[in-house]
Amino acid sequence: MPEFFEEEEEEEEEALPELDSDRVVMRMAPYPSGPLHIGNARMILLNDEYVKRYNGKLILFFDDTIGSEQKKPLPEAFDMIKEGLEWLDVDWHETYYKSDRMDTYYEYGEKIIEMGESYVCECSAKELRERREKGEACKHRSKTVEQNLEDWHAMLDGEFKEGEAILRLKTDMKYPDPAFRDRVLFRISERTHPLVGDEYRVWPLLEFSWAIDDHLLGMTHILRGKDLVMEDKMEEYIWDIFGWDHPEFLHYGMLRLKDVNLSKSEFQRKISKGKIDGWDDPRTWSLQSLRRRGIQPEALRDFILDFGLSKTDIEVPASKLYAKNRESIDIVANRYFFVPDPVEIELQGEIELEKAEIPRHPDKPERGNRILETGKKVFIPREEYEEYQGQEIRLKNLCNLTLEGNKGIITGFGNKDILKIQWLVEGIDVEVERPDATVEKGLGEKNLEETKAKDIIQFERYGFVKILDKEPFYTVFGHR
RNA sequence: GCUCCCGUAGUGUAGUCCGGCCAAUCAUAUUGGCCUCUCGAGCCAAUGACACGGGUUCAAAUCCCGUCGGGAGCACCA
Known part of the structure; x- marks a missing residue:
């Protein structure tokens, strides 16, 4: 057993490219708008895997700037994220919060103005967008350093309202990549932050805060999705202004689960509207929901690490995780x-057996048998009842019969190579929560009383479920 | 439209940097067989790919050019 695992881990590590470094400091930067979900797992596990492999340092850095109206930080998200990381067996060494470092950002924001590399712009969002598209500078760009410093302090002092002023980096309005033309560094937000309340009204955007923190905290490697490649250029541009060294960037492509929607902010809206029960609803694909379904963290790790560090966008069916x-x-x-x-x-017909004995696990006879009462009246699943009328089927471990309406005409008792189905003469009410959050009701055998909450069991021919509650008997469907 | 990235079997992935050891790896899927009183697991086998077109070279999945296809960015979100 241990040998088997060692071998597998070695293979996993070989799938990842080597880092050209003897010292590794990396960071995971979740945005706290909800718990981690399967889409974040790639970022998390790749970081964790590299850091473990190089015996480096991993920083958990909550990217909790003020966000946007559509994407708000959520107070309970911080603990849910940590809970998810612990479940995934991620080892991190330090924890930071962006919202805790605002004075640092202000300090460097002011420096970059003094260096003449940025300016306070009072254009509206619309004007900014239009000029960016055309490659035209606005009048604010040519202000003196003194004017900019004055306006910057006016921003900090609350003399501008939300949307009235921003601090922009002077790259080049003619830059070939329109995305890179004078990006915004700071903006005003009057929203309340879940951790620091209304203490700040000027907030940095991720490119600036990362440029500062990645340097200050000595990051050696920055792992990010392809959607953020432009942030590389932004960070490099800012590092060059300050004359700082460049950490190395690593990218991975976009991961999509087939037929699964993974937007945290969308679920945040649905949950607040009451359309979804909570963050562990199976439809969210949050780590909490996967745990609830009986997905094992090592299975998720395996699943994700299999994709390696490729920049190719991939779409995989959930069945691969299963x-x-x-x-x-x-x-x-x-x-x-x-x-x-x-x-x-x-x-x-006559029933030969008073009791049926079936192994608890077909490959583990030492776990013994479970015993089922027999009788004339038997419950079978409606699906097979309807589909096999007039045909011979076998009640597993009991008898063969031909279905004639509500009658089952016994044809024999020996095992036979025909369809075998599950059956019960008595049982307890059991509910199964399906991945689409609907609940399927049915009858479970009495022996289920010997199980414990949190056990993962298999309902034969039906699938693996995790027991959540015993009274009433409530389970969550994992997969076949 | 502009900028950047990617393109190996159904799905992922190794190999691409440093051309030959690649008639291309592994997993999963599919199909068949064995085993098993589950549509679970296990075992064995088979199927199946270098996007296309040029070029360089004794030799190209690997280097160069072009084409096509996919994705991302162009937010006062992350």
């Missing part, structure tokens, strides 16, 4: 019968 997870849980999950949407049928 395949990994099955490797982890198949051997631990004991088997039980669950009859979804049960239909009662009456057996015709």
